Amino acid sequence: MLTRRKFGALAASLPTLLHNCGPASRSEAEREPAESGDVLSRSIVFDAHCDTPSRMLSEGIGLGESKSYHQVDIGRMREGGITASFFAIFAGAGSHTPLESVKKGLEIGEMIVREVRRYPDDLLLATTADDILRAKREGKIAILLSLEGGHMIDESLGVLRAFRRLGVRSFGLTHSSHTPWASSAEKPGGPDGLTDYGHEIVREANRLGMVLDLAHASDETFFDTLETTSAPIISSHTCCRAIANQKRNMSDAMLKALAENGGVLDIGYYNGMIVENYGRPRPDLSDLNARRKKIAEEFAGDRERRLEALWQVNKEEAERMGRPGFDRLLDHFEHAATVAGVDHVGFGSDLDAARHLYPEAVDDIAETANLVPGLRGRGFSDEDISKILGGNNLRVLREAERTAAA
Numbered sequence: 001m002l003t004r005r006k007f008g009a010l011a012a013s014l015p016t017l018l019h020n021c022g023p024a025s026r027s028e029a030e031r032e033p034a035e036s037g038d039v040l041s042r043s044i045v046f047d048a049h050c051d052t053p054s055r056m057l058s059e060g061i062g063l064g065e066s067k068s069y070h071q072v073d074i075g076r077m078r079e080g081g082i083t084a085s086f087f088a089i090f091a092g093a094g095s096h097t098p099l100e101s102v103k104k105g106l107e108i109g110e111m112i113v114r115e116v117r118r119y120p121d122d123l124l125l126a127t128t129a130d131d132i133l134r135a136k137r138e139g140k141i142a143i144l145l146s147l148e149g150g151h152m153i154d155e156s157l158g159v160l161r162a163f164r165r166l167g168v169r170s171f172g173l174t175h176s177s178h179t180p181w182a183s184s185a186e187k188p189g190g191p192d193g194l195t196d197y198g199h200e201i202v203r204e205a206n207r208l209g210m211v212l213d214l215a216h217a218s219d220e221t222f223f224d225t226l227e228t229t230s231a232p233i234i235s236s237h238t239c240c241r242a243i244a245n246q247k248r249n250m251s252d253a254m255l256k257a258l259a260e261n262g263g264v265l266d267i268g269y270y271n272g273m274i275v276e277n278y279g280r281p282r283p284d285l286s287d288l289n290a291r292r293k294k295i296a297e298e299f300a301g302d303r304e305r306r307l308e309a310l311w312q313v314n315k316e317e318a319e320r321m322g323r324p325g326f327d328r329l330l331d332h333f334e335h336a337a338t339v340a341g342v343d344h345v346g347f348g349s350d351l352d353a354a355r356h357l358y359p360e361a362v363d364d365i366a367e368t369a370n371l372v373p374g375l376r377g378r379g380f381s382d383e384d385i386s387k388i389l390g391g392n393n394l395r396v397l398r399e400a401e402r403t404a405a406a
């Protein structure tokens with residue numbers, strides 16, 4: 001495992017992959033770089049997508065405890081320099097009816113609020129950009145609520161407004177299934193982008209100051225949304241199609257449209273987005289599934305041991321599937337900044353969503369700090385790195401507030 005500390009030393013010895021990489025810049029790279037911590041401590045570090053809440057509900061994981069089998073908690077968010085994080089409220093559309101999703105969504109949202117209040121010295125429930133700045137001043141981490149998937153409102157503007165009252169500040173228009181009013185990137189068929197009602201939902205989200213999140217939306221939904229929205233959008237855990245041709249990733253045309261809209265592509269860490277044809281040909285993992293089943297039975301009454309044993313299996317799965325190097329992840333940051341501009345790139349870790357299927361050097365949220373030497377190695381200035389770490393996401397959040405006020 002390439003830990004953050006190990007990576008820091010490695011980064012200093014990496015050749016600079018700068019576009020204008022002359023002898024001068026090479027000797028720059030040989031010099032001891034300024035501490036990553038300087039950039040981290042100066043920046044608003046804003047993770048646009050954290051999937052821990054679903055695991056909090058289903059596995060009883062708490063933010064105050066640091067265990068090997070999950071990836072986000074207070075201690076590791078602090079280590080990674082996190083200032084703010086969108087905590088996803090999500091129920092799978094395949095396993096819940098829309099009405100059940102609404103119920104589960106309320107339960108998860110309420111649970112996050114309760115968990116944040118358990119740690120008043122560390123966490124702060126944020127609903128505005130100013131709340132994030134206050135968290136930074138007070139040395140706390142701002143937790144924001146995001147609603148992942150249009151199915152979570154069961155076609156009701158009233159439910160959308162109710163989630164806003166709970167504190168939700170971003171709204172993903174689809175997950176992996178279509179809604180009756182918007183098509184997803186992950187299934188054929190469905191509506192042709194946004195229906196009239198879909199456009200109405202976009203306008204209502206603008207009015208409520210909710211940032212629209214197109215992470216799972218089809219290309220048609222993406223372009224239809226840009227036509228209607230009066231505020232910048234995000235795509236909270238997505239990568240670049242030019243590097244990994246995957247329907248959920250953004251094409252260069254989308255990146256250019258995003259720049260015009262003023263929005264942000266938040267690069268996600270999941271291997272399936274980072275590399276094309278990830279895990280293909282698929283190795284035989286049937287023995288791992290059998291082991292998972294056995295573990296579930298053997299430790300049915302011992303949550304701690306069960307989760308720990310399952311995590312070991314997940315790690316083995318990740319190794320067999322092949323872990324991309326950290327450079328593959330950095331490629332997406334570099335490409336997005338080249339095509340859309342550095343003002344339109346951020347990160348959305350998507351941690352705790354995909355077992356252990358993340359690249360090297362981002363094993364958990366503490367390793368967010370690795371982005372600093374990694375991006376420096378790609379020629380980004382510390383000022384640009386600060387934008388990517390969260391300055392851009394903060395700007396979009398504030399713009400959504402201005403739009404709502406207008």
Ligand SMILES: [Zn+2]
Nearest residue numbers: 148215216237
């Ligand atoms: Zn997602």
